[in-house]
Amino acid sequence: MSTKVYIDGEAGTTGLEIRERLEPRGDIELLSIDPEKRKDRGERAKLINAADVVVLCLPDDAAKESVTLIEKDHVRVIDASTAHRVAPDWAYGFPEMSPEQRQVISGAKRVSNPGCYPTGMIALTRPLIQEGILPADWPVTVNAVSGYSGGGKPTIAEFEDEQAENYSKQPFRYYALPLAHKHVPEMQKHAGLTHAPLFAPAVGRYYKGMLVEVPLQLWALPGKPSLGAVQEALEKTYDGCHFVEVASREEAASMGNIDPEDLNGTNRMRLFVFGNDEPGQVRLVAQLDNLGKGASGQAVQCLNIMTGADEATGL
Incomplete structure (x- = not known):
């Protein structure tokens, strides 16, 4: 039936x-x-x-x-x-x-x-909070860029319709500058944060695909966790998941850049741990299709x- x-x-x-x-x-x-x-x-x-x-x-x-x-x-x-x-x-x-x-x-x-941005942000941060690596009251920053389809028909017209009054040729731009984006409450609640994260989204001149990044100063966190500890927490959380995978440390270390459009047309999300143990810094990145898994x-x-x-x- x-x-x-x-x-x-x-x-x-x-x-x-x-x-x-x-x-x-x-x-x-x-x-x-x-x-x-x-x-x-x-x-x-x-x-x-x-x-x-x-x-x-x-x-x-x-x-x-x-x-x-x-x-x-x-x-x-x-x-x-x-x-x-x-x-x-x-x-x-x-x-x-x-x-x-x-x-x-x-x-x-x-x-x-x-939401598309929260999907990436929650995937990166919630496991670290659950494992005690990232304190729930930590001041988290989220940087992200999405294809213009994420803005719906008005934004699509702005980038595609040359006859539209607000037609834009900008290759990239920040938005939500007053720091009151509607995705912030769900990020805070479902990641398990005590305080609202600082969310800095941007839109690029391409149709779909996104990168969501959470940078962390590991040296400032309680216990000064290593890149390996962060990697292990994410791998443990998503082990066996069909649509969410964690790139290996070797793959992440070999990459010179990352393309927001790589997973377009799929329901997959890939998580990356980029960083350096010497200064104790990490850039956690989620890659997904904002119209797919997002x-x-x-x-x-x-x-x-x-x-x-x-x-x-x-x-």
């Missing part, structure tokens, strides 16, 4: 990618709305309540509204917006975050799909877990 899935907001960047991953599958029946009725509340409510799983690919306020339209108790939700990522009654949809997280997602009625791929992974399908189906 197939699972009925309705993507509310299927015309958006994330929705289109989720649909692309689900369309070929025989175990999924996709419910679609007439394009002319996309804003029809009654029609959306009908499809939402006819589905087994609803995937919300909407702005925050619209996602919250969609949840209020649910009347049938059997309907389960994966929300790709920011709206519910720190809500206590929503499961956080990062399966590799902890040993029990898959089980939490499997039994949840409401799952909030993580959005659509991770949503499909969660859908698979929720419906009992093999976790890698369609990915």
